[in-house]
Amino acid sequence: MAAAANRARPPLWRNVRFLRILGQAIFVLLLVIVAREAVLNLGFGVERQNLDLSFDFLRQRAGFAIKEGIAYSPNESFFRAFLVGVANTIRVALVGIALATVLGLVMGVARLSTNWLVRRIGQVYVEIVRNTPVLVQIIFWYVAVILALPVIEGGLSLWDLAFVSNRGTAVAWFRLEEGAGAWSLFLLAGAAVGALVVRRRTKINERTGRLTPRVAWAAGAFLVVAGVGFLLTGTPVAGDVPEVGRFGYTGGVQVSPEYTALLLGLVIYTGAFIAEIVRGSIQAVPRGQKEAAEALGLTARQQLRLVVLPQALRIAIPPLNSQYLNLTKNSSLALAIGYPEIVSVSNTIINQAARATQMLLLVMATYLLMSLTISAVMNALNRAVTRRGQA
């Protein structure tokens, strides 16, 4: 057993081990006391209102209409209304993330351009947008731009295929008719052919040492197969041209003005931050890489495309993750312009059903879930790109 020297322990009140456990116990005790107080108060307060803390009310009839989103009618339940809000949030978040990344990439590269004017434009854009609150920007886009668009009768139109007014935007799109199923098989076949063409072209490139455009070849092959299939299945695609109605557009792909304003505000705002991230990560790529690429005779554009950007984007993934999360969370500001996303719909539900605690719990849980999903995807992406070897 342990020797006597081990038993020379300091007395209890100076014994670090004991104090640590005691400290944690006291901490947990305090937490439990506070939580208990809060929960009891909550129960008491809720009872005073003749309400409860259950989620059963979500099955009640909603009674209110929502102006855009997945199929919904006022006869559906509150929960269904909430799901409409979730769908709307996802709609704006995904498109926003994609567009903001593109804008951020372009602006980030622009800030490092050799062209003085382009550099300055990028700088001005970033400095102005980053330092203005996002709510101000969203409201500005909605109130000063979208609402100021012409009314629907006098709306702008682009060759009668796309229309813009303050009731929204409508763009001509495709409508699939019968035969589309068969055509999709042709599309799959085309994709497979394209992949094969890429493989063959890569082998040829490596053998001859020339750089033939692989993507162009593959795209060509795909288009040929798709076109043949299109004709064979009886042209199963018709145009869906929007018509100018009295109150809105019918047909085509439509986006409401609120959606447009929210998307514009979010994309421009987040784009500025992504531009800074892209600039920082390009500058973080070791200079030797660029110099080596230059020594190998690559043009500036090739250097960027083949050497610098891939490494830069790898570095940029963690901060990009937090910007994507910010964009998703900032979509909650649609409350101010009437776009029916999660917070806006939940606000209406709270006003009609008065069960604020449950709704807020639901809303927070949903946002947490979305944040976790986005972070998980980005982390997987991060792992995937770093496994291929360090820069």
Next chain:
Amino acid sequence: MGTGLLAIPTLAGSATYAVSEAFGWTEGLGRKPREAPGFYGVIGVAMLVGLTLNFVGFDPIQALYLSAILNGLAAPPLVLLMLIPVQLRGRGETTGRDALGRTGRRHLPGDVALGDRLSRVAAERLTHPVGGVEHRDMHGHGFAFRKRREDTRCILYGKETDMGIRRSNLFGALLLSLVIVTSACTRGEEDGNGDGGTAQPAPTESLLQTITDRGVLRCGVNNTVPGFGFETAEGQIEGFDVDFCKAFAAAMFGTPSPEEGTHYELIPIDADARFNALRAGEFDVLVRNTTWTSSRDGAEGVSFAHPNFYDGQAILAPEDDFASLEDLDGANICVTTGTTTELNLADYFASRDLDFEPIVLEDYEVIFEAFRQNRCDAVTGDRSALAGLLPLWEEDVPNLTIFEDVISKEPLAPGVLDGDDEWFDVVNMVVNGIILAEELGVTSENVAQEIEGPSDPFIGALLGVPVQEGEELGLGFDPGLAVDPTFMQNVLQAVGNYGEIFERNLTPLGHERGINALWTDGGIQYAIPFR
């Protein structure tokens, strides 16, 4: 009581003995405190903790219950800790190195009671890292180093387990937390079922008392609806509902000319925040053209007084574009968020097989911004509000009209929070009194005269003035409300009767009495008698 007083020292003493033995301190009530500091320390700490628990609000019976649970939960692990080494008794040996680095087998002594010895070992292992060495530095601070990884073996479970610093702490902390949380949950259940009042002192002060003490009445009002509650260019809020607020203040504080700031405060509030603000106590009464509905009475916890305006929901639209409601099929209609209008519109249109798209915005100002730019084709809201806004809006959007269709009933009434009946009665009776005054023909002009000598007993009862009969002074009528029986005198001198209030605020905007006329005049305003 006596049994309890006998039991508690015994229990406390036994707990102290147990703790001291576990940590190996000098123990015994026979010793002096200086000789056994840890022992007496535990007694002292236990006393303090018990005292504090009392002040924090723990029920002592609950605490006894808790300690029973603690005992129960602690028993299985302890028994386990005693049993397992007993199982290993056959081995009787250990491996690994001791503190001096010697390897080799060592036999456990068998002459001492094994369970006792190993319980102590268990306790020691819980609070110290295995093989850890406690040192003191030159300043007397104690800390421990963890020995090299391969040296830390745990003999407790008879196999090689690495129990580092983290784990022993974790174990101890988890055990304690588990125990406490379990006890807390059980305690919570009991409270929920039985007396919710153990930790919940009921609000002792009535709202009426609070208002009287404060000396200022706070009213939640609108500031965007002309005629009812509208902010003028100078920043003053005026309107029908505001006059009622003045009336309440006059009744509460017994003054015939209540002043803003001194007797009452107007707090503009949004439609979707009004009930929360009322519940949070930001104001005492909500006079904000609020519709009395069953769900607001129930779920929102509001008590509504006698309606001061019977209204209906209507739709406003440009006359040139829409001849009737049916033309609005598929239109975009602006509604205010947090109101009954959202629901009513959906139901009304659905029942007529009409379709629409709601544009939900915060209040009439934002709605007007959207409406004038043709973001929406029509606006829906209370007819009275729309009628008040129409002349202002027509300057920008010409030829507006309000359709005759009544989408829903909207009885507008002042609201107070559930729970204070006295305050509710005061508010309710002030409204009734105002209507009754018009029925009886008392106005702000002749009220002084009526106070001197009421023309009939009904007026006397209303004003709380004793009717003189001969030389005897009869007692004035006292309805037993929490305000002075002469409160109507002040109210009428301050704002006048119902007709006067209506004429002052709503008639200039073109409102007609309509169903808000007295029941004797073809309307439905009917006051409760003062008797």
Next chain:
Amino acid sequence: MNGGGALPGDLERGVIAAGEEPVVEVAPRRPPLTPNEWIRRNLFSSWFNGVLTIVSGALVLFIGFRLLRFVFVSADWTVLKANLRVYMVGRFPQEDIWRVWAVAFFLAMLVGVSRGVLLPPSRTRRGAYVRAVVAVVAVGALVYLVESLLVWLLLAIAAALFAGGVAAGRRLGRRLVRPILIAWLLAFPVVVVLLSFGDVGADRWGGMLLNVIVAVAVIALSFPIGILLGLGRRSSLPAVSWFCVGFIELIRGVPLLTLLIFGRFVLILLLPPGLTFAQLVRAILMFTLFSSAYVAEILRGGLQGVPEGQYEAARALGLSTTRTMALVALPQALRSTIPPMIGHFISVFKDTSLLAALSFSDLLFTARRASQSFEFVGHQAEALLPAAFLFWVIAFSISRWSQRVETRLGVGER
């Protein structure tokens, strides 16, 4: 080529033989570019660049022209003129407005002294040009907007106090750092007392004043709480660290607006019946929780940046965990986290605009209201742009100054 000039007498060691003199090569100095060369090099270095220049140049000119035309010709700024007071201070009672001026003077002096101490005077010609342009524009705008002579006088006094503070700061230098820190810490309670002492309730604060007060309150409160959270997250006590991690991740995963709505609807239910806070206080509370989670994360990064050797050395010296943290780790961590911390404070200031979504009368809400009143309906852009500009000016100035302070303090260089 001789060694480049005679050395001062005391450095001369002796005669070096001519052949052994070290040859100092100095890179040939480039003559400054002529405008033509500059254009060619920076704007038209390749055909692609040339096209880019033309296209973006056209875009810039177009937008710039439209903007200038809007600002000076077609816009009707009366909405701003009439509402200037409401923009700045909301419905603050007129007779108590001297309090706001007192606060403004106090802050002007404090900011001036801080600037003087922390930043060297900018001596570049470009800096001078920029400042001249800014001064001219500012004075011009004020001439147009402010009609009252008294306000002019007070603004002049504030500007003078600022300039005086800058001069004093430069003169007295680093000795003032500690007093400045204490003054900033005291600034918030002093401001609150000044503003509400007497009879002005918090519901009268509005406009830019509300944004500034909320921002300062949130920053002041969330800094210590965030530090505690950050330290708790690193604690070796599992109970504490798990709680802190859970709390931080929960708060960072939900939007700020949701937290504010929680504060509005649910928070009072959690308090004992009868106990209630004003709506503004609740909003500040939830805001503080939000901000402290981010401060904790920034601090975590900073603490991770402190070399492990520092901790070990502290241990060797016998410092307890608390002392190690307080005396060794935190000072280093805080120093390295100044840039992200300041960035976070800037975004706290920007996020105070969210109060408008909950109908608090802050600057953004006031701007929207101003354009909705019947007099000024239709002039939304004129009402919103000044509000946006005010936000931008403050955020931009702080971020610029913090960049210069960083380079001056050498943060981030080791």
